[in-house]
Amino acid sequence: xxxxxxxxxxxxxxxxxxxxxxxxQHLGHNAMYWxxxxxxxPLELMFVYxxxxxxxxxxxxxxxxxxxxxxxxxxxxxxxxxxxxxALYLCASSLRGGGEQYFGPxxxxxxT
Amino acid sequence: xxxxxQSPPDLILQEGANSTLRCNFSDSVNNLQWxxxxxxxxxxxxxxxxxxxxxxxxxxxTTVATERYSLLYISSSQTTDSGVYFCAVPTQGGSEKLVFxxxxxxxxxx
Numbered sequence: 001x002x003x004x005x006x007x008x009x010x011x012x013x014x015x016x017x018x019x020x021x022x023x024x025q026h027l028g029h030n031a032m033y034w035x036x037x038x039x040x041x042p043l044e045l046m047f048v049y050x051x052x053x054x055x056x057x058x059x060x061x062x063x064x065x066x067x068x069x070x071x072x073x074x075x076x077x078x079x080x081x082x083x084x085x086x087a088l089y090l091c092a093s094s095l096r097g098g099g100e101q102y103f104g105p106x107x108x109x110x111x112t
Numbered sequence: 113x114x115x116x117x118q119s120p121p122d123l124i125l126q127e128g129a130n131s132t133l134r135c136n137f138s139d140s141v142n143n144l145q146w147x148x149x150x151x152x153x154x155x156x157x158x159x160x161x162x163x164x165x166x167x168x169x170x171x172x173x174t175t176v177a178t179e180r181y182s183l184l185y186i187s188s189s190q191t192t193d194s195g196v197y198f199c200a201v202p203t204q205g206g207s208e209k210l211v212f213x214x215x216x217x218x219x220x221x222x
Contacts, residue, residue, distance in 0.1 A: 031208050037153075043198070043212040056209060088153050098143060098202050101210060103155035 002026050004104035006091050012110045015081060021107050023074040023091030031096040032074040034066060037088040037106075049074060050096045081111045114139045114203055118213035125189050125220050133184040133216045135199035142202070144175050145210070146184050149196040158184070158197075189220045 004025045013019050025032065034046040048056035049068040063085075065077040074091055088108050094101040115138040125131055135144070146158040159166050159173040161182065166173055170189075175182040186193055196217050200210040 033208070042214050043200075045209055048208050050208060090153075090155065092155075094208065096208060098207055100143075100145060100157065100160040101200075102157060103147075106153045106155075108153065 004091060004093055004102050006089075006104035006107050008107060009105065010108050010110075012112060013078070013081065014112055015083070017081075018077070018079040020078065021076040021089055021091075021109075023076075023093075023104055025072055025074075025091075025093035025102075025104075027093055027102060029093040029095055029099075029102075030071045031094050031099070032068060032071070033092040033094075033101065034064075034074065034076050035090040035092065035103075037090060039087075043090070047076075078109075081109075083111050085109065086111045114141070114201060114211055116199060116201055116211050116213040118197075118199060118216050120216060121214065122217045123219070125218070127189060127191060127220055127222050129189050129220075130185070130187045131189060131218070133186070133197050133218075135182040135184070135213055137180050137182075137199075137201050140177065140180070144182050145200045146173055146182070147198045147200065148193075149198060149215070151195060155198070186218075189218075191220045191222055194218055194220050 031050045036044045047066045067075040088106045090106045091104040092101045117136045143162040147155045161175045163177045170187045172185045196215040198215045200212045203209040
């Protein structure tokens with residue numbers, strides 16, 4: 001595998017479910033990101049991890065819980081989501097300090 | 113915070129035509145990225161261009177940092193160029209936080 005991978009690619013979940021999104025980067029980077037892209041809206045940064053430490057939480061509701069166990073892996077744990085949370089969730093990685101960001105293919109999430 | 117504006121919002125071309133997409137930003141930046149989002153949602157890196165001009169095949173980009181804008185040129189467009197083009201800049205120098213424009217949706221018809 002090369003680049004940034006994300007699983008699953010598609011996810012349908014009910015409002016009472018708990019699920020997790022996974023991201024893995026194979027680029028030797030040390031910063032990782034979660035973005036949300038809703039229909040007809042710009043990409044919104046959700047979380048930033050730099051050297052496995054969360055450095056940004058962009059006012060994201062607590063029903064989204066990130067986890068970064070090491071510099072290559074990033075998770076987004078989801079629970080009690082709302083239908084308006086349906087969106088494309090994109091993971092990215094870079095070298096810390098503002099390096100070029102590379103994106104994964106995204107997880108298209110539908111909350112029913 | 114820094115504002116990013118892209119124009120035009122929509123662009124329709126015939127295959128083979130050339131086009132110029134613009135990205136304006138409200139404050140000085142030390143880097144700028146252009147991306148192409150394909151119909152499946154994948155964001156593909158096109159250019160990392162804080163200043164100057166770069167070329168990659170039929171695509172080229174120019175950033176004039178002192179005047180706070182960047183241009184993306186697409187020559188001899190192909191149907192596979194269709195999608196949304198985004199530019200993004202950091203909120204401040206050395207920041208990992210990127211601010212994205214709303215994008216230009218390009219449709220290339222055969």
